[in-house]
Amino acid sequence: MASERRTLLADSAIDVLADEGIRGLTHRAVDRKAAMPPGTTSAYFRTRAALLTALVTRLVQLDQAELHTTTEELPPLRTVEELVNGMALLTRRRLTGEGRRRSLARYACAVESVRDPELREILVPRENAGREAVRLFLAAHGVTDVENRTRTLLTCLDGLVFDRLVSGGDVPREALEGLVTAALR
16 A cells, blocks of 8 residues: 555656646645655655655656556567667657656756756666567677667657657657768768
């Protein structure tokens, strides 16, 4: 029960952060969002730092699950078109619905992590099925510096998602094709 409540509070904190920004993230706001009595969030997460740590940890869990699901839905990435399709699916998920809310929260936490090494450590890109699929794709296409190119490609993809969160719209397919083409050079 306690772990379920912690998860509910962390999920509610993600929603508060997505809706109200970092300044709106308070214990009371999370209590309201979770429909819990006042003081519940502070009973589980005594400090703002503890609340942020729980929020970021949950965000990473949800992102990892999404990447695993996305990778399982796709065929093995053999062609540029298949990789671009996978990237397009991921960007759509990150820009709509719950994925959009998590993206907004993730970027707010990324800014906070500049001053908080604990948050930064949690947010460091993890090994996951999506990263491995890109790595294998690039290696199969003869890219020599696979680790660096994978990191660069995924960082650029992240930048496109951030741009579209701010400016609206979808990530253009041509932009995704351009990223893959550049990674293969």
